[in-house]
Amino acid sequence: xxxxKHFLIAIFIWxxxxxxxxxxxxxxxxxxxxxNDTLVIQNSKIERKxxxxxxxxxxxxxxxxxxxxTIFLNSSGPSFxxxxxxxxxxxxxxxxxxxxxxxxxxxxxxxxxNQYQDMVLKRVFKxxxxxxxxxxxxxxxxxxxxxxxSNQQKVDGTEGFINEKSTSGKLHxxxxxxxxxxxxxxxxxxKDATDVNDNLVSEREIMPYNRGENMIGNLLxxxxxxxxxxxxxxxxxxxxxSQINYPSYDYSVTNQEISVAFSGFPLQSSSDxxxxxxxxxxxxxxxxxxxxxxxxxxxxxxxxYNSKAYDxxxxxxxxxxxxxxxxxxxxxxxxxxxxxxxxxxxxxxDDGWQQxxxxxxxxxxxxxxxxxxxxxxxxNKERFPNGLDSIVQSAKEKNIRLGLWFNPRYTxxxxxxxxxxxxxxxxxxxYNIQYFKIDGVQIDDKLAEENLVRLFSNxxxxxxxxxxxxxxxxxxxxxxxxxxxxxxxxFLENRYTDWxxxxxxxxxxxxxxLSKYFxxxxxQLEFLNKWRxxxxxxxxxxxxxxxxxFDYIFATTMVGQPLAWFEATxxxxxxxxxxxxxxxxxxxxxxxxxxxxxPIGEEPSGKSWTGFQSINGDKGYLIVYRENxxxxxxxxxxxxxAGQRIKCNSxxxxxxxxxxxxxxxxxxxxxxxxxxxxxxYEYDIL
Numbered sequence: 265x266x267x268x269k270h271f272l273i274a275i276f277i278w279x280x281x282x283x284x285x286x287x288x289x290x291x292x293x294x295x296x297x298x299x300n301d302t303l304v305i306q307n308s309k310i311e312r313k314x315x316x317x318x319x320x321x322x323x324x325x326x327x328x329x330x331x332x333x334t335i336f337l338n339s340s341g342p343s344f345x346x347x348x349x350x351x352x353x354x355x356x357x358x359x360x361x362x363x364x365x366x367x368x369x370x371x372x373x374x375x376x377x378n379q380y381q382d383m384v385l386k387r388v389f390k391x392x393x394x395x396x397x398x399x400x401x402x403x404x405x406x407x408x409x410x411x412x413x414s415n416q417q418k419v420d421g422t423e424g425f426i427n428e429k430s431t432s433g434k435l436h437x438x439x440x441x442x443x444x445x446x447x448x449x450x451x452x453x454x455k456d457a458t459d460v461n462d463n464l465v466s467e468r469e470i471m472p473y474n475r476g477e478n479m480i481g482n483l484l485x486x487x488x489x490x491x492x493x494x495x496x497x498x499x500x501x502x503x504x505x506s507q508i509n510y511p512s513y514d515y516s517v518t519n520q521e522i523s524v525a526f527s528g529f530p531l532q533s534s535s536d537x538x539x540x541x542x543x544x545x546x547x548x549x550x551x552x553x554x555x556x557x558x559x560x561x562x563x564x565x566x567x568x569y570n571s572k573a574y575d576x577x578x579x580x581x582x583x584x585x586x587x588x589x590x591x592x593x594x595x596x597x598x599x600x601x602x603x604x605x606x607x608x609x610x611x612x613x614d615d616g617w618q619q620x621x622x623x624x625x626x627x628x629x630x631x632x633x634x635x636x637x638x639x640x641x642x643x644n645k646e647r648f649p650n651g652l653d654s655i656v657q658s659a660k661e662k663n664i665r666l667g668l669w670f671n672p673r674y675t676x677x678x679x680x681x682x683x684x685x686x687x688x689x690x691x692x693x694x695y696n697i698q699y700f701k702i703d704g705v706q707i708d709d710k711l712a713e714e715n716l717v718r719l720f721s722n723x724x725x726x727x728x729x730x731x732x733x734x735x736x737x738x739x740x741x742x743x744x745x746x747x748x749x750x751x752x753x754x755f756l757e758n759r760y761t762d763w764x765x766x767x768x769x770x771x772x773x774x775x776x777x778l779s780k781y782f783x784x785x786x787x788q789l790e791f792l793n794k795w796r797x798x799x800x801x802x803x804x805x806x807x808x809x810x811x812x813x814f815d816y817i818f819a820t821t822m823v824g825q826p827l828a829w830f831e832a833t834x835x836x837x838x839x840x841x842x843x844x845x846x847x848x849x850x851x852x853x854x855x856x857x858x859x860x861x862x863p864i865g866e867e868p869s870g871k872s873w874t875g876f877q878s879i880n881g882d883k884g885y886l887i888v889y890r891e892n893x894x895x896x897x898x899x900x901x902x903x904x905x906a907g908q909r910i911k912c913n914s915x916x917x918x919x920x921x922x923x924x925x926x927x928x929x930x931x932x933x934x935x936x937x938x939x940x941x942x943x944x945y946e947y948d949i950l
Contacts, residue, residue: 294372294391296359305374305389309396309558310548317342319354319378323440326495328396328548335493335548338443344378344385347410347435352379366729367721367750369393369568382406386538390566397547397562399500402437402528403538409509409531410435436516436523438544440497445519446489447472450552452781453481454503456737456744458757462770465777470517478513478525480504482746483559483781485552486522494548496555498562501528501542502744508710530710539710553903556780560860563783567750571854573732574753574785576825577846578610578667579603580701583792583829585762588616589626590831592647596655602832604662606839607846611659612667612701612734617652619644622671634674634704641670641687656695667699667734674706678715685722692727701734701755705742716743720751734788745782753825755788761797766790767807769891772820773868779823779876785857789821793830795839806892807870812940815842819917819942822849822887823861823876848916852946856885864888865900873898873934882949886912888919890936899931904949906930912945919943923950 294307303314303321309329314321320342327334342351356377364370374389383406390399450469455461470477481504484497499514501507507527516523528541547562549555581590581599596613603611615622620640623633632640643651659666670688673680691697707713723731733752735743745754756774759766768791775784794809794817801808809817818826826849859880866872868891875888888900904910904926911923918941924932936943 293393296372296374296389296391298357303374305372305391305398307391307393307395309394310391310398312398312546314343318351319357319376320344320351321376323438326546326548328493328550330396331548331550331554333491333493333548333550335488335495336443338441340441341439343438344387345434345436345439346380346383346385349383349410350381352381355379355384364568366568366724369565371566382408382410383535392562392565395562395565396549396558397496397498397545399543399545399562399566400438401543402541404529404533404541405535405538406533407535409529409533434523435526437526437541438497439521439523440486440495440546441521442486442488442519444488444490447519448487448489449479449517449522450485450487451479451481451515452483452485454483454745454778454782456503456506456742457739458737458774459739462774464774465781472517472519474518474520476516476518479515479517480513482514482744484515484517484522485555487552492550494551494555496547496549496559497522497524498545498547498559498746499524499542500545500746502707502742502747506707506741506744507542508707508713528710533710540714556862557860559781560783560862563749564860568729571857574825575853575857576610576665577608577828577850577853578612578699578734578788578825579606579608579828579830579832580612580614581831582614583758583760583790584796584831584834585760586831587624587626588614588621591616591644593650593654595833597658598833599831600655600658600662600664602835603664603828605843606828606832607843607850608664608828608832609850610665610667610699612669612699613655614669614701615671615703617644617648617668618642632671634671634706636671636673638683638687641691652695652697656697665699666695666697667701668697670700670702671704672702672716672719674704674708674712677709677711678719679711681715681719682722685719685726688723688731689726692723692731698727698730699732699734701736703736704740705736706740707743708741717748720748724751745778749786753786753788755827756824757790759790759792759829761792761794761800761809764797764800764808766792766809767870768809768812768817768820769807769868769870772874772889775821775824776863776868776874776876779861779863784823784861784876785825787824788827789824790827790829791817791821793835793839795836796830796834814839815845815917816889816940816942818842818845818849819887819944820889822853822944823856823878845916849944852885852915852944855880856887859884862903864902865898873900875900877903879903884947886945886947887942888934888936888945889942890934890939892939894939896937897933897935899927899929899933901929901931902926904930904932909950910947911950912947915944915946917941917943919945 296305301316311327313324323337360373371392377386386403388401547558619642621628621631623631672684736755798810856878859878861878865874868874878885906928908926
């Protein structure tokens, strides 16, 4: 009897251990289930399968549901390998439906928690409706992070077959075994710190060989040359060199496997706390172009993108290099009047509105930078003796939304994040100011990264998502393009005519290159007062801003969020003649940004025919630029299919209505009579 009792208890415990295998959940059209030792996560666009393997999951396949094509990953080992740190058991498995909140749209999560010899790993897979990609968040609990063991093979001229398929002794966060050996791999790397960088996108393409090759970049495309399958891997992390505990590369690639290197975790931690690493997202497509579409869909669908929050024609006076020398109640009130005449929607008071003047102040030496206190963030008593009330009232009357500059305290890894969050929340509650430019960020360690996330998250929670951040990418060690998409948009560049380093075609080139992989509607793009400092440029410089029409300069920013980087009161009278263009643009900007915006034509060079296409089903927009080019006609390669008939209606610029049939090279001919001119068309596929 006693033996029978023990036997029944054992059977009961064994049954409990099988319970997760029967769990199913669904959100919208996303599903997940674990059955017959196979984990399946899918929606209407993508399906991924893993062999359960007791919880130590092994990637099995990735399917493009619409194309009906499956990539078999030829799995020979677990997805997560931590060197000699052996897997022990699965601790938890659950599938959870999550409704939309202020951080995420509604989605499905699959959580797997595993015990390893010296650590605990939690993986949280996320899938969103109608999105051909699945992401995975990584969390670890540990005391000391594992070290990568040496697997260096001698290359001394002696012949022998080098085979690095085995993962024994290796270390990787995720791995993809590729069944067919004929693949082409492209890795895309990005740069920020735009004060010193002006070439922001680099691509490297290889044909993988037996021996592993380490590659640097946030984004990888893999293209099967035999079966025309493609997939991408996105590492949602800061750019190379800014990542925590960066191993000097992001991917290791052979003709048999692609592995994602570990980064994002400090070497030492408290074993009691979850430490979040960088999210890894994978998606599929029939081709690399399809994969870029899938990536764009994911980048938009995985955040609460709202045109009412994102769309703006913002003005910030710092671009005229007076720094904070003019900042005062009287000056700002006059600027708001001029901004209204131009059609500006948002006005941001940069550094100098606050009581504690910064190290960049024009009137103070040895000012603050990264060590502001709560008292420093009161309105400056001398410059704003009445506080900001009159400024807020004037902006409200003019239907202009206000923003402020803010520099969080980075001392001691942002340990004062709660105080800084309270300061922003109090400013929002006191003045209803919703836009904050975050400057001076320096993420030197994991704690700084975590505390910065806490700051942004707390402000969002306390304001019910009303506060929107403009995240400066111009200097320091910052989050890059993918880390904080949920928090707001990215302030891309500081350029100044005072230093003769502002060229509109450089800004156009940067957004043209970025828009292939990143939504340009999440970027603030500057346009400057072209009449200032013409004498600072060489007399024979054909690209100096003073030679370009002001409406053309503005048009170079229209696929992003235009940033008027000047003092409106310093503009000549003729500048206000282009206000109708801004008004026209504002009627179309939400529709432009609602589509998927990609570059078309040639790379901007100052002498190219170039542009963008915003795709939204059978409708969309084309924005075409004729730079300083001799030809008034040009064939531009588009994203239309050969043979399609396209009707284009001119809505701004110098173009005329036309209808065209796309040629076999996917090109359309455009006509612009003048150099340095543009046309914006609304199109229909007939």
